[in-house]
Amino acid sequence: MEEKKISVNSLTINYKITEEEDPLLSFAGIKFYPEKVPIKGTILILHGWGGSSDSWIEVQKNLIKNGYKTIVPDLPGFGKSVTPLKAWGIDDYTDFVSKFAEKINLTGPFFLLGHSFGGRIAIRFVLKHPEKIKGLILCDSAGIKPKMGIKTMLIYWTAKLGNALLTPKHFSRFRDSARNFFYAVIRHRDYEKADGVMKETIIKVLNEDLFADLSKIKTKTLLVWGKNDKMVPVKYANVFKINIENSELEILPKIGHSPHLEVPDKLSEILLKFLNKF
Numbered sequence: 400m401e402e403k404k405i406s407v408n409s410l411t412i413n414y415k416i417t418e419e420e421d422p423l424l425s426f427a428g429i430k431f432y433p434e435k436v437p438i439k440g441t442i443l444i445l446h447g448w449g450g451s452s453d454s455w456i457e458v459q460k461n462l463i464k465n466g467y468k469t470i471v472p473d474l475p476g477f478g479k480s481v482t483p484l485k486a487w488g489i490d491d492y493t494d495f496v497s498k499f500a501e502k503i504n505l506t507g508p509f510f511l512l513g514h515s516f517g518g519r520i521a522i523r524f525v526l527k528h529p530e531k532i533k534g535l536i537l538c539d540s541a542g543i544k545p546k547m548g549i550k551t552m553l554i555y556w557t558a559k560l561g562n563a564l565l566t567p568k569h570f571s572r573f574r575d576s577a578r579n580f581f582y583a584v585i586r587h588r589d590y591e592k593a594d595g596v597m598k599e600t601i602i603k604v605l606n607e608d609l610f611a612d613l614s615k616i617k618t619k620t621l622l623v624w625g626k627n628d629k630m631v632p633v634k635y636a637n638v639f640k641i642n643i644e645n646s647e648l649e650i651l652p653k654i655g656h657s658p659h660l661e662v663p664d665k666l667s668e669i670l671l672k673f674l675n676k677f
Contacts, residue, residue: 400459402452404479407499413479414472414503415452417463439466440533440674442510443500445517446471447539447657448601451478458659461667467510467674472499474517476597486599489607493523500531510674512536514659515631522609525618534677535620536670539631539656543638544608613642620646621673623666625654647673 400417418438442462444455452471459469473480475487475495483491500506511532513521518540525532620643624636633650640648649669651658658666 400456400463405499405502407495407502410475410481410483412472412475412481412499413452414470414499415456415459416468416470416503417459418468436464436466438468440510440677441468441470441505441507442512442674443496443505444469444471445496445511445513445520446474446477447515447517447541448604449477450514450517453478454657455659457663458667458670461664462670465667465671467671470503470505472496474520476600482596483600484596486596486603488600488603489519489523489609492520493527496520496524497528508533510534510536512538512670513540514538515541515656516604518542519604519607519609522612522616526612526615529618532618534673535616535618536623536673537620537639538623538658538666539625539628540622540635540639541631542609542612543635544605544610610638610642613639614644616643617645619677621670622646622648623651623658623669624648625651625656625658625661627653628656630656 400415402413402415405412405414444458446452446454451473455469455471459471462469474492476482487495500509508531511521511524511534513519513536515538518537519542521535521537522540522542525535622636622639622643624631624633626633636648636650640646651662651665651669654661
């Protein structure tokens with residue numbers, strides 16, 4: 400596995416790539432390699448919010464052993480990649496992925512995997528560039544804007560009213576605090592952790608609802624979900640399954656939002672079962 404850097408639109412991007420198995424052993428300075436497994440395909444993996452390429456290392460190792468080259472970039476604003484100068488929305492990240500793929504000469508049809516926030520980008524990407532995607536994998540994917548319950552609705556309208564009341568210049572310093580409180584109450588922990596431009600970015604991202612995009616996806620799709628996912632509950636997996644015509648769903652019992660960290664071997668097994676159908 401190699402870690403590389405590349406410039407995309409003047410942003411330095413870090414990414415990890417596996418192209419062949421690591422040496423089996425070394426003796427007296429001589430490296431002995433196992434018999435190479437023919438490359439069956441390439442998978443581009445888009446990590447979730449707050450994640451990075453580091454979190455996919457175990458899955459990458461499993462996939463390359465079975466003949467699948469994998470590429471995992473640190474998305475702009477995460478890991479070792481540079482943060483954009485202004486807030487990005489999903490389309491900005493989608494355009495970035497397209498340019499990143501071109502830069503590393505990933506031209507032929509490839510598999511695209513998106514986890515959580517990365518799933519949002521993958522959904523939009525496959526609609527913009529269906530000819531580039533051989534198969535789509537969405538793992539505990541975000542993208543559907545949840546309906547607000549009565550409690551959240553009350554908080555939302557209180558926040559809206561508060562924002563209006565705090566518009567005068569001498570009250571404006573309280574607006575950020577009010578907004579922080581609102582996002583904290585509705586449990587967007589990622590918002591609380593974000594800084595600067597990324598705080599504005601997550602607001603743009605959360606305000607985009609991709610529900611209408613799901614029925615437009617015609618690419619063969621695998622949905623993988625942790626049954627105990629509290630960030631994107633498993634009920635959304637069923638919404639994805641119903642609305643994406645050519646899709647199949649695998650639910651992992653007792654697993655939460657991050658199967659790639661909790662059960663990388665099991666997740667790899669499910670991925671390979673899907674990939675080997677092509």
